[in-house]
Amino acid sequence: MESGAEVLEIVVDPARPTGRTLLADGVEQSYVDVANARHLHFEYVRRIAAVIDLAAPPGRPLTALHLGGGALTLPRWLAATRPGSAQRVVERDPGVVELVRRRLPPVPPEVAVTLGDAREAVTEAPAEAYDVVVGDVYRAARMPAHVAAVEFAAQVARVLRPDGVYLVNLTDLPPLAHTRAQVATLRAVFGDVYLVTDRRMLRGRRYGNVVLAGTPRPGRLPVRRLATRVAADPVPGTVLHAATLDAFAADAWPVTDADLT
Numbered sequence: 001m002e003s004g005a006e007v008l009e010i011v012v013d014p015a016r017p018t019g020r021t022l023l024a025d026g027v028e029q030s031y032v033d034v035a036n037a038r039h040l041h042f043e044y045v046r047r048i049a050a051v052i053d054l055a056a057p058p059g060r061p062l063t064a065l066h067l068g069g070g071a072l073t074l075p076r077w078l079a080a081t082r083p084g085s086a087q088r089v090v091e092r093d094p095g096v097v098e099l100v101r102r103r104l105p106p107v108p109p110e111v112a113v114t115l116g117d118a119r120e121a122v123t124e125a126p127a128e129a130y131d132v133v134v135g136d137v138y139r140a141a142r143m144p145a146h147v148a149a150v151e152f153a154a155q156v157a158r159v160l161r162p163d164g165v166y167l168v169n170l171t172d173l174p175p176l177a178h179t180r181a182q183v184a185t186l187r188a189v190f191g192d193v194y195l196v197t198d199r200r201m202l203r204g205r206r207y208g209n210v211v212l213a214g215t216p217r218p219g220r221l222p223v224r225r226l227a228t229r230v231a232a233d234p235v236p237g238t239v240l241h242a243a244t245l246d247a248f249a250a251d252a253w254p255v256t257d258a259d260l261t
Contacts (some may be wrong), residue, residue, distance in 0.1 A: 008095055010071070010103045013041075020104060022071040022096070030071030034105050037076040043235040044209035045073055047196045048167050050229045051213050052078070052132060054222055055165050061085040063129065065159070067118035067147070068092075068136035071100050072107055079108045089113045090121040092137075119146050125159045133160060135168040143170065145260040148182065153189040157216055165221070166190065166214040174204035180252035182212060183245060188254040190214035194221055195240040195248065196230055202238070202248075 006024045013019030018035040021028055031041035040046045056062060061084035066075055069091030078085050087110060091097050094115055107113070114121075118137045133156050137147050146152065156166050166186070172179045179195070186193045197210040215221060223241050230237035240248050 008099050030073050032071045032073050037080040044169055044211055047211045054226055062131040064132040065130045066134045075111045087111045090116045119152055122155045127158050128161045129159050131161055131164050133166045148255055149257045150185050150188050150254050151257050153186055157189050162216055168212045170210045173207040179210045180249045181255050183249040184252040185254040186214040191216050191218040196237055199238050
């Protein structure tokens with residue numbers, strides 16, 4: 001299936017018969033186990049899930065806004081682990097929405113999928129509407145500029161509840177300049193920021209994913225418990241926070257809309 005300039009397809013995982021991978025021009029975008037929504041294949045998705053797990057008591061329903069839908073992996077997982085969670089998914093590509101609707105199991109009725117732009121959706125949302133906002137917005141394998149600036153982060157902070165959390169998936173390569181700038185950008189808005197990634201990323205040994213978490217309230221997340229959990233992952237991760245994050249992003253500056261025009 002073609003969507004814009006991309007060729008979209010959903011293929012069966014030969015190593016896991018119930019696994020389905022959404023590909024865009026042959027590149028893996030999302031993974032869903034059609035028999036077990038709790039199964040999370042990609043390590044960065046497991047890191048996002050780890051933060052959400054530790055942000056609220058087990059099983060408590062959450063209100064969530066997902067910016068970027070893909071195959072709806074996290075909305076399915078959240079519906080399975082926290083039944084009754086009211087979720088909104090904003091996806092810009094109608095081809096993705098249509099393919100996922102046709103080829104994958106339906107999501108629970110508490111999950112509303114809409115077409116739209118991530119920044120417009122956040123700007124139009126009411127204040128303090130969500131416990132969780134997840135940003136996984138990419139266009140041609142790049143994070144669009146209009147969701148990478150302080151002004152956008154401020155809108156996300158506005159729609160979060162005081163104990164809420166903003167989670168953003170970044171892709172980067174050494175020397176992680178994009179990640180450092182995004183740390184500075186979130187720190188200009190949020191009371192606290194946390195970074196979770198593969199240790200090899202921090203050593204400059206690979207291209208990959210970095211998860212950032214921003215919270216309105218300082219000290220919102222249990223750092224030691226989060227570090228223990230991500231270290232035990234099949235792809236061991238680590239957490240930077242406070243002084244270690246200071247050192248990582250020491251020379252970085254926040255990104256603003258003016259920088260991107």
